[in-house]
Amino acid sequence: EDEAAFSACWARGAHLSVTSNDVTAKPLDGRDTILAFYRQVWETGGHGTGSERETHVAEHPHIVETEAGRLLARHSSSFFNWVDGGPNLVGFGQFRDEIIFEDGAWRIADRRSNIWRRR
Numbered sequence: 001e002d003e004a005a006f007s008a009c010w011a012r013g014a015h016l017s018v019t020s021n022d023v024t025a026k027p028l029d030g031r032d033t034i035l036a037f038y039r040q041v042w043e044t045g046g047h048g049t050g051s052e053r054e055t056h057v058a059e060h061p062h063i064v065e066t067e068a069g070r071l072l073a074r075h076s077s078s079f080f081n082w083v084d085g086g087p088n089l090v091g092f093g094q095f096r097d098e099i100i101f102e103d104g105a106w107r108i109a110d111r112r113s114n115i116w117r118r119r
Contacts, residue, residue, distance in 0.1 A: 001042045011107040020115040052081045071099040091117035
């Protein structure tokens, strides 16, 4: 939830598509729109609060060059919180990112997220 660091990960014209439990949300366009979406998630406790706050455990991404100046990264992540004195699996996600070099840094230009959470 480091807003400045999170914002720096995204290209100015980035696109974000999120499918959660087989429901696809309206795609988000632009770094500012994506940041506003996540700001709301953080402010409303979308990743849990207190003892039920989630920890996301991600694998190292598999990265390949797709064309000059673009990379494709894929990774998975598991989401856990702490319940009754032990870890509880909340869900997991698969992420596909197209990455470009913009303004002197590698940034996400397009992310497609598929997330599954316990209901």
